[in-house]
Amino acid sequence: MRTQPDSKSVAAEQPAIFTKRPLSRLKFLALSALFLIAGTASAAPIYDTGQLNFSTSGQSMWAPGGAIQFEDSIFVGAEWNNLGTGFGGIIGNLSTTTINTNPLWWAWRACKATINFLCGSEPNPGAVNTVLDTRTGARIDLTTSGKLGLEFGYTVDSGSIDALADLSATAVLPDANLLLGEFFNLNPTSLLIDGSITTQSPKAEAYINAIAKLSGSVTAKACLILSGCAEGTLNLPTVDVEQPILVVDPNSLQILPGLPAPLPDPLAEIALLNQEVTLSGTLTPTPNPPFVLPGFKVSTALGTIVDTSPTGTPEFEVDLASIEVQAPDISTSGGLDGNLIKSSGRDDFLLARLDIDGVATMAGAFPPLGIGLTLIDIPGFKVGAQFDALDVDAGPDLGITQDFELDPTLMVRLDFSAPLMIDGMFGPQMFWEGAWDVLPNFALLEKTTTFAPTFWLDAALTNTLGIDLGLSGTMDFFKFGAGVTVAGIDLLSIGPISLNSLLGLSNELFSTPKLRIPIYDIPFTLGGFGEIQAAAFTITVPEPGTLLLLLTGLGYVVVFQRRKSFVPRMLS
Numbered sequence: 001m002r003t004q005p006d007s008k009s010v011a012a013e014q015p016a017i018f019t020k021r022p023l024s025r026l027k028f029l030a031l032s033a034l035f036l037i038a039g040t041a042s043a044a045p046i047y048d049t050g051q052l053n054f055s056t057s058g059q060s061m062w063a064p065g066g067a068i069q070f071e072d073s074i075f076v077g078a079e080w081n082n083l084g085t086g087f088g089g090i091i092g093n094l095s096t097t098t099i100n101t102n103p104l105w106w107a108w109r110a111c112k113a114t115i116n117f118l119c120g121s122e123p124n125p126g127a128v129n130t131v132l133d134t135r136t137g138a139r140i141d142l143t144t145s146g147k148l149g150l151e152f153g154y155t156v157d158s159g160s161i162d163a164l165a166d167l168s169a170t171a172v173l174p175d176a177n178l179l180l181g182e183f184f185n186l187n188p189t190s191l192l193i194d195g196s197i198t199t200q201s202p203k204a205e206a207y208i209n210a211i212a213k214l215s216g217s218v219t220a221k222a223c224l225i226l227s228g229c230a231e232g233t234l235n236l237p238t239v240d241v242e243q244p245i246l247v248v249d250p251n252s253l254q255i256l257p258g259l260p261a262p263l264p265d266p267l268a269e270i271a272l273l274n275q276e277v278t279l280s281g282t283l284t285p286t287p288n289p290p291f292v293l294p295g296f297k298v299s300t301a302l303g304t305i306v307d308t309s310p311t312g313t314p315e316f317e318v319d320l321a322s323i324e325v326q327a328p329d330i331s332t333s334g335g336l337d338g339n340l341i342k343s344s345g346r347d348d349f350l351l352a353r354l355d356i357d358g359v360a361t362m363a364g365a366f367p368p369l370g371i372g373l374t375l376i377d378i379p380g381f382k383v384g385a386q387f388d389a390l391d392v393d394a395g396p397d398l399g400i401t402q403d404f405e406l407d408p409t410l411m412v413r414l415d416f417s418a419p420l421m422i423d424g425m426f427g428p429q430m431f432w433e434g435a436w437d438v439l440p441n442f443a444l445l446e447k448t449t450t451f452a453p454t455f456w457l458d459a460a461l462t463n464t465l466g467i468d469l470g471l472s473g474t475m476d477f478f479k480f481g482a483g484v485t486v487a488g489i490d491l492l493s494i495g496p497i498s499l500n501s502l503l504g505l506s507n508e509l510f511s512t513p514k515l516r517i518p519i520y521d522i523p524f525t526l527g528g529f530g531e532i533q534a535a536a537f538t539i540t541v542p543e544p545g546t547l548l549l550l551l552t553g554l555g556y557v558v559v560f561q562r563r564k565s566f567v568p569r570m571l572s
Contacts, residue, residue, distance in 0.1 A: 047171040047186075047537045051193060054408070054457050056528035057162040061199055061404070061463050064524050067160035077149010077211070086141035090223050092134030102126035135223035144216035144236075150245075154206040159199075163526065165341060165408045165457060166194040169436050169534075176542050183423055183441040190410040190436050195341035197404050201330040208246040214239040248272075250327040255489070268489045271301045274326035280372070281362045282309035283316040296320075301485070303379055317372035317384075318358045321395075324351040328400040341406040346468060350398040357392050370479070385482035386496070392509065394473035401516060403464040406526065408457045410436045417450035444541055452536040461526040470514035474507045476500055 060067040100106065104123040111119035171186040178184060216236040223229035247254045247266075251274035257266035282295040295309030297317065309315055326348060334343025360366040370388030377384070412433065419428030423441035432440065436455070481496035500507045 044175045045173045047173055049169045049453070049455070049534045052167045052169065052410070052455055052532050052534070054165045054167070054529040054532070055163070056459075056526065056530075059161050059163070059526055059528050061159040061161045061201075061402075061461075062522060064527055066528070068156065068158035069160060070154070070156040073151050073153030075147075075149055075151050075211070077147070079147045079149070081145045082143055083145070084141055084143040086139055088137065088139035090135055090137035090139055090221065090229075092136050092223070092225065094131070094133050094135060097130050097132045100125040133223075133228055134225055135229060136225045138220070138222040140221075141219045142216065143219070144214065146214040146216075148212055148214075151209045151211055151242075152207075153209070155203070157200055157203045159202045161197065161199045161404070161461070161526070163198075163341065163406055163459070163529075164194075164196045165192065165406070165459065165529070167192055167408065167410050167457075169410055169412075169453075169455070171439075171537075173537065173539060178444070178539070178541050180445065180447070180541050181421070181443050183421070183443045185441050186439050188436050188439045192336065192339055192341075192408060194336055195406065195408070196335045197332070197341055197343040197406055199330075199332045199343060199345070199402070199404060201328065201345075201347075201402065203329060204250060206248045207244055210241075210243045210245050212239055212241040249329075251329070264493055268491065268493075270489055274324070275300055276322055276324040277305075278322045279320045280317045281320055281358070282307075283318075284310045285314070285316075286310065303382070304377060307377075315374050315377075317374055317386075318361055318368065318370065319355040319372070319386075320358050320362065321355060322351075322353045324353075325349070330400065330402050332402060332404060334404070339407070341408070342404060344401070344403045346399045346401040348397060348399050349467070351395070352398075353393045353395040355391070355393055357388070357390055380486060382485045383483075386480070388476065388479040391476045391479045391498075392473065393475075394471065394509070397468075397470050397472055397514070399468045399514070401464075401466045401468050403466070405462045405464075407460045407462075409460070411456050411458050412436045412439075413454045414439075415452040415454070417452075418444075418446040418448075420444050420446075420449055444539060446541075447543075448538060448540045450536050450538045453534045455532045455534055457529045459526040459529060461524060463522040464518050465520060465522070466516055466518040468514040468516045470512045472511040473509035475509040476507050 058066050058069060102123060102125055105125045108119055108123055167190055169188065169190045171188045173186065174184040215238045217233055218236065219231065219233045221229055221231040243259075244257050245255070247257055250272060252272050253270040254266040255268040255270075259265055259267060278299050280297045280299070282297050284293045284295065285291065286293055293310045295307070297304055297309060298306040328347035328349055330345045330347045332343040332345030335341065357366065357369045361368050361370075369390045370386070372384060372386040374382065374384040376382060412435075413431060414433070415431045416429070419430055421443040422429045422432055423443075425440075428445060435458070476496075476498040477500060479496050479498040480494075482492075482494045483490050484492040498507065
């Protein structure tokens, strides 16, 4: 006999029967929703400006604003362009003539000229156009352009800087789940891609240049009657010479600088601020005992300042020491260094040298390794020569240094096509400006808003001025030099030439690392970069779609299934 289950066992088993099926349907719907979400989800769009190229030029290296720069020139001479002349000639011309080619017309014409009756009507002439060339002769034409004369000019620069900075900017636009009034961040980033700095310290210069520029061509044309013409053009050799005659800067006056080798460069030079003071020991021959009298001499390029040696020449000299002072002229050039744009430069301000072999000779430690012979030494006029079998000089170098650091920050102004909310600001806003990397949170008030960015640079420049100090030494073998000086101008200058230079070898004996001592920093904002209008981007709040409807329906299914699962439990 089949045993019937009691009511308690039935009631106990019912919930398992009723809850198993709804859970399977729920899993199926959940998986469907996940697949739909995975199918509709995509990576957040990226806004990329591409490379933003900023540049500035002629800015002051001392303070915000442009550098004081003057440049002007006047040309005195002759200048012409495409000036032509020629000789010879061509007669005749090239023309088109109509010729009748119908023989019946010519017969009719002869008939009319002789018989003048029974000729009939005039036939068709049958005209043909024929080119007739009667040109004969020859002609040569010369065309020239040129500039011959002197150019007088000057340049003044109070200290200028040119800079380039290439940056890029990116942002992550919000995804499709954005809601109206919901704050979001664009996660902005900027990157310094490349950059450069070139600078010129304060400088003033005047010049006179000789200019010779000449170019031209020769055109020849020959014609023969009924044979046509032949024509050709020959370009003449071009002359383009711009030779400085006189250049004046704070350090010196140079006469004919930049001459080609083996001529000296410059041909002659007069020291201005750049002055060298030389201390020499002297030996003057005398006819009486002790036959040689010692002394010393302090001189510059302009002449002797102090001379304790007996009067009279010739005399022998041994260099002991020298001090040279000059006005620094610093030009720097640099580029990207990490997250900064840097450049550095230096120039000597003071050079002190001790002639070691000369001092040793005067002290009697060494025999003479080098000696100079002065034939004439009167105020404003000196003739002499110097020879050193071995010349060893050493001493301190004092220089002026300049270090530049440019730290560009990418700034932006965002203009909005519709008002929106900005975190930390009261009320709807139509624009925002500040550093790109610190964009605030935004919240859209309309479904579509366009962001129009305008970029510029906040470029912090630091100009560090300082001095450096180091020691250096040189050694030359078989060194020779000679010259004739009048009023500080080297009318004749030979060398100095050494065996080192002839063999192409350096004469550097040693050089210590320079001790750099900053004097002060000059930080300021470098301007003149201008603005860049970049491409705009648009953010849209999406309409509720299939995904939202599916999730809503899924919620209803879950609630309904849970309510059905409670019914058997209530019955039990």
